[in-house]
Amino acid sequence: MQEQRTIEEIEQEIVEDFSLFDSWDDKYEYIIDLGKKLPPLEEQFKIDENKVRGCQSTVWLAADFRDGRIFYKADSDAVIVKGLISMLIRVLSGQTPDAIVTAKLNFINEIGMTSHLAQTRSNGLLAMVKQMKNYALAFKVKEAAENKM
Amino acid sequence: MINDTLPIETAYDVQAIRRHFPALSREVKGKSLVYFDNAATTQKPQAVIDALVNYYSSYNANIHRGIHTLAEEATAAFESTRDAVQAFINAPSRDQIIFTSGCTEGINLVAQTWGRQNIQAGDEVIVSNMEHHSNIVPWYLVCQEKGASLKVIPIDENGELILDGFDEMLTERTKFVSVVHVSNALGTINPVKAIIEKAHKVGAKVLVDGAQSTVHMDVDVQDLDADFFVFSSHKVYGPTGVGALYGKRELLESMPPYQGGGEMIKEVYFNNITYNDLPYKFEAGTPNIADTIAFKAALEFTKGIGKEAIRQHENKLLAYATGALKEIPGLRIIGTAKNKISVISFVIENVHPQDLGILLDNRGIAVRTGHHCAQPLMDCYRIPGTTRASFAMYNTKEEVDALIAGLHKAVKLLV
Numbered sequence: 001m002q003e004q005r006t007i008e009e010i011e012q013e014i015v016e017d018f019s020l021f022d023s024w025d026d027k028y029e030y031i032i033d034l035g036k037k038l039p040p041l042e043e044q045f046k047i048d049e050n051k052v053r054g055c056q057s058t059v060w061l062a063a064d065f066r067d068g069r070i071f072y073k074a075d076s077d078a079v080i081v082k083g084l085i086s087m088l089i090r091v092l093s094g095q096t097p098d099a100i101v102t103a104k105l106n107f108i109n110e111i112g113m114t115s116h117l118a119q120t121r122s123n124g125l126l127a128m129v130k131q132m133k134n135y136a137l138a139f140k141v142k143e144a145a146e147n148k149m
Numbered sequence: 150m151i152n153d154t155l156p157i158e159t160a161y162d163v164q165a166i167r168r169h170f171p172a173l174s175r176e177v178k179g180k181s182l183v184y185f186d187n188a189a190t191t192q193k194p195q196a197v198i199d200a201l202v203n204y205y206s207s208y209n210a211n212i213h214r215g216i217h218t219l220a221e222e223a224t225a226a227f228e229s230t231r232d233a234v235q236a237f238i239n240a241p242s243r244d245q246i247i248f249t250s251g252c253t254e255g256i257n258l259v260a261q262t263w264g265r266q267n268i269q270a271g272d273e274v275i276v277s278n279m280e281h282h283s284n285i286v287p288w289y290l291v292c293q294e295k296g297a298s299l300k301v302i303p304i305d306e307n308g309e310l311i312l313d314g315f316d317e318m319l320t321e322r323t324k325f326v327s328v329v330h331v332s333n334a335l336g337t338i339n340p341v342k343a344i345i346e347k348a349h350k351v352g353a354k355v356l357v358d359g360a361q362s363t364v365h366m367d368v369d370v371q372d373l374d375a376d377f378f379v380f381s382s383h384k385v386y387g388p389t390g391v392g393a394l395y396g397k398r399e400l401l402e403s404m405p406p407y408q409g410g411g412e413m414i415k416e417v418y419f420n421n422i423t424y425n426d427l428p429y430k431f432e433a434g435t436p437n438i439a440d441t442i443a444f445k446a447a448l449e450f451t452k453g454i455g456k457e458a459i460r461q462h463e464n465k466l467l468a469y470a471t472g473a474l475k476e477i478p479g480l481r482i483i484g485t486a487k488n489k490i491s492v493i494s495f496v497i498e499n500v501h502p503q504d505l506g507i508l509l510d511n512r513g514i515a516v517r518t519g520h521h522c523a524q525p526l527m528d529c530y531r532i533p534g535t536t537r538a539s540f541a542m543y544n545t546k547e548e549v550d551a552l553i554a555g556l557h558k559a560v561k562l563l564v
Contacts, residue, residue, distance in 0.1 A: 024178060024511050025511070025558075028507070028508060028511060028562065029562055032504075032562050032563060056502065056503040056506075056518060056519045056520075056534060057501060057503045077501055077533070078501035078503040078504050079501065079504050079563060080503070080504045080507050080508075081503070081504075
């Protein structure tokens with residue numbers, strides 16, 4: 001089995017990818033491309049419980065806990081958000097609940113996408129990061145309870 | 150001081166007008182700002198900014214009660230805005246102009262006073278399918294409380310009200326009609342004069358929401374025979390946080406107070422309170438003095454340019470942009486009424502409005518995306534939202550060209 005790299009290592013990789021772009025147009029082109037390539041979420045997961053509410057665009061997020069690690073699947077009706085989701089999944093999916101809960105996700109700032117986490121964007125991305133961490137917390141609690149038994 | 154007299158020009162000199170708006174000369178993401186979110190709020194001319202600064206730096210004082218010079222100057226400036234508003238919408242008298250924090254408060258004031266006093270169980274209130282949430286929720290609340298029902302005037306595919314539908318709704322149960330003059334999401338100019346006439350025949354009162362109309366059109370509340378009319382300063386080149394409510398005298402006099410506090414009373418005893426005369430009965434507490442004073446500067450500035458000249462300029466932009474947008478593959482304009490102000494809402498096949506908004510912002514172009522606080526309207530078109538470009542007195546043909554170029558580029562990336 002391939003060794004799982006740390007959150008920081010993957011973040012660094014993304015920051016390096018972005019350092020190749022010298023214009024915002026190129027950055028967005030890349031993010032849109034990521035968004036288009038993200039496999040669509042199966043319809044059975046596009047349910048209200050998986051909806052992360054944003055004012056303008058919708059995000060669906062599902063999580064699966066296997067062998068102490070969390071695997072995320074997500075989708076959005078807006079492609080730039082989907083591109084950003086794709087990066088978040090790349091960074092957080094397959095990590096342990098502990099690592100996810102404490103992840104700082106500085107790469108978003110370093111690649112210049114902080115504004116997408118701002119309240120004004122209302123795109124559900126901020127809510128999605130929170131939801132990803134909530135899943136990690138929930139699985140952590142569940143795991144601890146099971147270990148006690 | 151505030152009086153920034155403009156040179157009288159025969160031709161509409163948009164570049165000269167732009168120089169009055171400092172924010173228009175800034176850059177966004179390294180590009181010249183193209184500000185097309187005017188239906189949300191307009192930029193402010195220097196005269197308005199100066200009026201604000203001048204008040205705070207030279208005659209800041211609380212109004213109406215102080216007998217010192219600063220209080221007198223501030224009171225005079227504040228009250229002269231009331232005269233300016235009266236003239237702007239041709240109200241019969243200054244004491245029928247009530248300052249509010251904006252349209253939303255104006256509508257809530259009428260709903261909570263006239264509405265709660267007069268609407269009973271079984272009564273009906275009519276709004277339209279193109280209302281802003283601020284002209285739905287206040288009436289929904291009163292209807293819920295009183296056991297009255299909310300009726301909705303339908304619209305057709307062009308975004309025009311179906312007046313036959315309205316005629317059928319009007320009965321002796323109709324107590325109130327609250328309708329938008331111009332749709333914020335579609336730009337449709339509604340035939341409010343005809344609506345008022347019809348509503349009056351069954352004895353209903355009518356509020357006209359002038360949030361979007363007052364900046365673009367000549368408004369004459371007496372000619373309309375409106376019972377109530379609301380508009381906001383910040384959509385007419387003035388500061389945020391202030392607006393005006395006009396009401397017919399006998400209605401305003403019959404209404405109970407909205408909020409209690411200083412200013413709105415004549416005499417206060419613990420067992421008996423007498424209320425102040427109009428308009429002060431509805432203006433509890435220290436008002437928004439600075440913004441109200443600067444509101445006048447905005448109205449004078451707009452008058453100085455000339456509403457007719459502004460309208461002609463904006464109509465030219467609307468026609469030009471409407472034609473140019475049709476070249477964008479997959480684009481559909483939402484709101485194709487015959488009578489429109491300079492607002493264009495559109496959707497593009499397979500493109501989410503939010504993505505468009507982000508990519509346009511990246512080129513310094515500010516548009517609005519989303520449901521425009523008019524979810525029932527979006528549901529009617531079965532779309533989650535639109536991208537909206539709205540033009541003001543200072544926008545140019547070159548800016549429309551920048552939007553079109555930005556859209557071509559965005560569509561290429563997104564589709």
